[in-house]
Amino acid sequence: MKQAIGTVCLVYLFGCALAQSQSESDSKRGFASGRVVNGTTVSIEDYPFLVRLRYAGRFFCGASVITSKHALTAAHCLFFEPDAADLELFGGSSDASNGTTFSVSSYSIHPQFKYENANNDAAIVTIVGTFADHRNIAAIPLQTTELRYSSNNPTWCFVAGWGYTNGKVVSPSQTLQLGWTPLVSQYSCQQMWGRRVTITPQMICAKLQNMTSCRGDSGGPLVCNGQLTGIVSLGDLYCTGRLPSIFTRVDSNSVREFISIVTASTGNIFKENHIGS
Numbered sequence: 001m002k003q004a005i006g007t008v009c010l011v012y013l014f015g016c017a018l019a020q021s022q023s024e025s026d027s028k029r030g031f032a033s034g035r036v037v038n039g040t041t042v043s044i045e046d047y048p049f050l051v052r053l054r055y056a057g058r059f060f061c062g063a064s065v066i067t068s069k070h071a072l073t074a075a076h077c078l079f080f081e082p083d084a085a086d087l088e089l090f091g092g093s094s095d096a097s098n099g100t101t102f103s104v105s106s107y108s109i110h111p112q113f114k115y116e117n118a119n120n121d122a123a124i125v126t127i128v129g130t131f132a133d134h135r136n137i138a139a140i141p142l143q144t145t146e147l148r149y150s151s152n153n154p155t156w157c158f159v160a161g162w163g164y165t166n167g168k169v170v171s172p173s174q175t176l177q178l179g180w181t182p183l184v185s186q187y188s189c190q191q192m193w194g195r196r197v198t199i200t201p202q203m204i205c206a207k208l209q210n211m212t213s214c215r216g217d218s219g220g221p222l223v224c225n226g227q228l229t230g231i232v233s234l235g236d237l238y239c240t241g242r243l244p245s246i247f248t249r250v251d252s253n254s255v256r257e258f259i260s261i262v263t264a265s266t267g268n269i270f271k272e273n274h275i276g277s
Contacts, residue, residue: 042160042178044094049140049228050160050176051091052099053125053219055082059096062161062220063089063125064228065139068132070263073219074231074248075113075123089127092136094176096162100137103128108262112254119200121233121248122255123219124262140221142259143229143251147183147204154182157206157224159232159245163217181208181245183224189244197234202252204230207244222247 044050051071053061061077071089084104093099105128110120131137147155160178189205190198199205206222222230222245230247248255 048138149185161217161220181206205244
């Protein structure tokens with residue numbers, strides 16, 4: 001299975017915390033993001049929607065609780081098609097070594113996910129049982145309206161997770177990290193990425209020099225104005241912040257429809273335990 005995981009990461013040019021190395025060709029178009037670089041340590045009590053996705057007991061991606069049974073993550077995190085029985089979600093603790101474990105009953109990858117360009121990079125993990133009544137675990141409301149970019153008054157959002165904190169050290173953080181970053185326009189994002197990535201209507205970008213997400217934070221949240229606005233998807237190879245981070249747009253029609261269909265078929269959507277409800 002490890003060989004298969006590595007093949008997916010290299011062939012489809014998505015970085016992945018389970019892979020041990022990356023090919024030189026990755027630098028030609030970016031890779032799936034995964035760490036908060038130059039972030040600050042925060043408490044899960046203030047961000048109880050954050051959970052970690054583990055495969056065979058090993059952390060590899062982030063996720064966000066969106067209902068009492070579902071967590072939203074990136075499709076590329078699950079594109080190697082693991083058995084649901086080998087997956088688990090881990091939450092309720094700022095410390096990576098502590099928390100509550102939830103078995104996974106199933107997962108769904110966006111049917112229009114394109115591994116060639118990371119379009120519709122979204123997946124939903126459904127747990128056995130419920131997140132309800134567990135300490136420091138609650139859902140976050142979803143972004144429902146498109147955020148308008150303004151160069152004079154930019155929207156500041158945060159990314160958070162347990163990914164790598166140094167581009168040269170292949171090791172996830174043991175504590176929850178958070179960093180703030182302003183949104184940038186799709187035009188600016190496309191100009192900076194050039195031909196390496198096509199920025200689609202299902203994507204949203206943010207950029208702050210020296211603060212970014214990278215391997216390990218894949219699938220984690222971009223939160224704007226208290227709402228889940230994006231899913232960590234693509235970033236520059238060395239996680240320097242030189243290029244914008246690219247997120248899956250949660251409020252896009254295709255992603256919202258996907259969330260609605262999956263959560264409605266496996267449990268109620270938008271449970272009453274949403275943060276801020």
